[in-house]
Amino acid sequence: MSTSLQELGRAVKRLQNRHHNALNAGLRELGVSLVQWDALRHLDQRPDASLHDLAQLTFQTDQAFGTLAARMVDRGLIERVPGPGRAVRHRLTDRGRQVRHAGDEIMERVLAESFAPLSPEQRATLGGLLDRLLEADPEGG
DSSP: OOOOHHHHHHHHHHHHHHHHHHHHHHHHTTTOOHHHHHHHHHHHHOTTOOHHHHHHHTTOOHHHHHHHHHHHHHTTSEEEEEOSTTOEEEEEOHHHHHHHHHHHHHHHHHHHHHHTTSOHHHHHHHHHHHHHHHHTOTTOO
16 A cells, blocks of 8 residues: 555644644643643753753744743743843743653653554654654754
8 A cells, every 4th residue: 555745744744733632631731731841841951051942942933932931931830040141041940840740741641642553663663764754854853
């Protein structure tokens, strides 16, 4: 059975959309969206990252991430701290760290359910194929 490139592209997008919807539903219990949780995750992994770096990591513009960060500061998830020169950095608050880790559990549950039909070998094959496609992306995907 041959799958067209368009069908393959739509299947990847449908799976991504399924993940986003399930993750947003699960994260809603924590009072955050997937975009907010992803920002917490990246900020936790890169505490000295600039706003620009965080925007790129979360696939947002600098302005959009700045707006998101301001809302997260207002909600007590992150705080602004002085950086080098006039730069401002962000870091997780205790509450933000708790939400980030609780979100990890939701992420694991959703993805485990999604990939359950695949054997460990099939998941490894899929991961390898996706890595190969991403490595071929000149923009670094």
